Amino acid sequence: MTTGENAVTGEAGKRYAKALFELAEEAKALDATETDVTTLGEAFGESADLRRVASSPLFGREDKAKALEALADRLGLSDLVKKFVAVMAANGRAGDLPDAVRAFKAMAARRRGATEAEVTSADKLTAAQLKELQAALKSALGHDVEVRAEVNPELIGGLVVKVGSRMFDSSLRSKLEGMRNAMKEA
Template sequence: MTESSSTVPTVAQRYATALFELAEDAKAIETVEKDLDRLDKMIDESADLKRLIRSPVYSSEEQAKALSAVFSRAEISGLVSNIGGLLARNRRLFVLPDVIRGYRALAAAHRGEVTADVVSAEPLSDAQAAALGDALKESTGKDVKLSRKVDPALIGGLVVRLGSRMIDTSLRTKLNSLKIALKEVG
């Protein structure tokens, strides 16, 4: 298991590994990764899709049917569609985001890359992302692929996770630290 996939729960890692091995056999590692990236973006942007994935209220049949419709509309087929259906049938759809993260880590390791999860208050420009990637590459000695997300609650700054390391330069964290320090003084 790669360092960056060590944060993926065991059940999800098993599915991610199986998906990666099937993609490798089919010579479709990049195709599957692109489908998973699209799916991940859809999950991030849709509260209904998040609810479908996380909620135990829906039956496995309802989850499978809804997920099939989502995949059809997004033109996601093949291995990603199959793993989604399998997760739904096995009542494990809630691990789908972790399966995506685990697959990305395996694909990155296969290419000799490491993946850094970057959360910023505002979307990073291409120049900022390139500069961050270069700094992380210099630090790790490996090619670094950035997985970018936006969380306005950070107020400003970044949170970067690279394997088991986390660098938090967000204003939210700095303000919380200041609040704690002021409580201790007063």
Template sequence: MVNVSIARRYARALLDVTAESQRTDAVATQLASLVQAFEKSAELSDVLLNPAYSRSQRAQVVESLIQLAGNLEPVLANTLRLLVERNRLIYLPDISRVFRDMADTRAGRVRGHVTSAAPLSPATLEQLRKNLQQATQRDVILEQKVDPALIGGAAAQVGSVLYDGSLRTQLEQMRRQLKQQ
């Protein structure tokens, strides 16, 4: 992350404008898609971030990108143009992340990660989400990861709280207890 305060400033302004039109979630989705496009395409990243290209060349690429997207929210298209104009396009991934976090906070959502030794069934994942929602008193959005090193069980992190029910952690606790005796 280059400079959080710059990303926060743009994200807050974008959030304020999208909240008025109640298009926050749509803009967050489109913004994340744009960041993915930049990350997946080395050529696109190079043109947009390399100082060897002029501002007008970057503006042309962004306009083409806006046209290709087709139904891009007007406020997001204007934000992209503003970022090009002010040479701030490099902050787009940070703006996207901060925007998503601010939108989640405003909507009363919290993001979490659940890591398990094997993929969880949709029903199990939904039950876990409901339990975490009850524990946090907030709407929980879970992302699933698989880590065979856990041996069994699962670990869920919501915000800064870690709920660890993995077999690896339980074995480690037993090992420590046996060592102490």
């Protein structure tokens, strides 16, 4: 999943996520629902074909609903999350599922008192790198940080870290663009 595609969580995704969050709280199944939502998000993150099918107008709502129902069954998702996916597909919002996943996870992190950091790198970060980054962010911010990592090969190297409205961009692409702009001005 690239940052350019999903940098901003859509309003529809937020609304659906809020409804799921409230239902999960009511059912006292917030942790299990978050686990299922994370699993669903990973499936979308790992499959460009799944993202394409969910968002493509070439596939009808019924086809999307069947495909997502099969995916939910294969992933072993709870009935609550299966119904959530089915409702989004039936309402023509299958393409908003990745946004809903991000919004739900952000709500769950806030509920735990943690901040979510979006980290984009050119290559997939190792578990050790993620742990080191999480520790550095916790030290800098003074509270727990949950890192959500994405890969965007267009960065060439370095990282882009976004926490709330703050962003730190140490990507090689940004540095090259800065040099290019400086050379134009000279």
